[in-house]
Amino acid sequence: MTKFIRAVALDLDGTIIGPDEQISSGTAKAVSRLAKLVPVFINTGRERWEVKRYGTELGLTSPQVCDNGAVIIDPLSNWEPLWHALLGSEITTKVLEKIQRERLSFIATSGRESVQDISMALGREFARISVLDVKEDQADKIMTALSATTEIQVAKAWLPYNELWAVDCTQVGVDKGSAVRKVGNLLSIGTRHMACVGDSYNDLPMFRECGLSISMGGAPKSVEEEADFVVPPVTDDGLVEAIKDIILPRLEIGD
Structure with a gap:
């Protein structure tokens, strides 16, 4: 199996958190473990403080994405914006x-x-x-x-x-796909060396940008069809399976 993944982008709603807006214990453990091996970043349409809340719970330290790609924030600088693209x-x-x-x-x-x-x-x-x-x-x-x-x-x-x-x-030009490129530039990691997981239409630009795309089960059919893999829905800890069975075996970790 080719090992090529050096960073991972994760949607929030329907991927990390379910309808109850909570992170399951299994998902928390899997994401936290992954983040100790490679940069992991949330890529969501939600606001900055929501990313801070969940990113803190998961112990994430890489640049994170909110507002559907329009804002990138830095956990190491009190979650302050590193970059933004504003509508006039x-x-x-x-x-x-x-x-x-x-x-x-x-x-x-x-x-x-x-x-x-x-x-x-x-x-x-x-x-x-x-x-x-x-x-x-x-x-x-x-x-x-x-x-x-x-x-x-x-x-x-x-x-x-x-x-x-x-x-x-x-x-114009700002979406989850452009955000993956921005974060990749900050990390000096090409998007072909990234994996991503999502469940909705706004995740498609991210799917098309990353070298490996994974859809959560229960996503719209057109979203599942564009993904390289489909895992169970968030309510069945699909992200745990995505990390354990698909992402971890493909990690490229330096010596």
């Missing part, structure tokens, strides 16, 4: 006005704060704006409408804690 104030206003017209719930985050009040968000720069808690058919319609604003990139993600969907808006 004119673009955010266009997006927020569309959200306001449809009376949709949203969150806008800069990597340092989050805003859910439209009056406090208009005219400001943000790393990510997300429409929250919509059904999948509505998410598809929102993606189509927001895609008309060519200055943004949109992606949808399933929210396992309420079984609804979110639509994430970031700067």
Whole structure:
């Protein structure tokens, strides 16, 4: 078996944590063990403080990714941002006005704060704006409408804690795949030497970028089809199997 993996990217919701938003003891042990061997980083659409919470629990020390690739943070510097890509104030206003017209719930985050009040968000720069808690058919319609604003990139993600969907808006070219490249540059590791695990549409850019991709069971069919391997769902500790049976045997660890 070829040994080529030198770093690992992990989605959060539906991969590390389940619908209860907790890390199982088996998953915690497997990820912590892996992180002692190679750099492991969370790559999620969630906010910085959520990554800090779970990353601290797992003992992660490599650069971590939040806001669907728009913010990279450093656990060794009190989880402060190392890099971010912001949507300009004119673009955010266009997006927020569309959200306001449809009376949709949203969150806008800069990597340092989050805003859910439209009056406090208009005219400001943000790393990510997300429409929250919509059904999948509505998410598809929102993606189509927001895609008309060519200055943004949109992606949808399933929210396992309420079984609804979110639509994430970031700067053009910013997604989980671009984040893998950024972290790779920081670590001096090429993305072909990375493995990744995820479960939703916003993980596809990461799947396409990494040398090894693993889908959690229960992911949309098109997500599973793009992965090199499929493991059981998060509720059955699929990440433990991914690490033990697929990633660990392929680790390239220096002498």
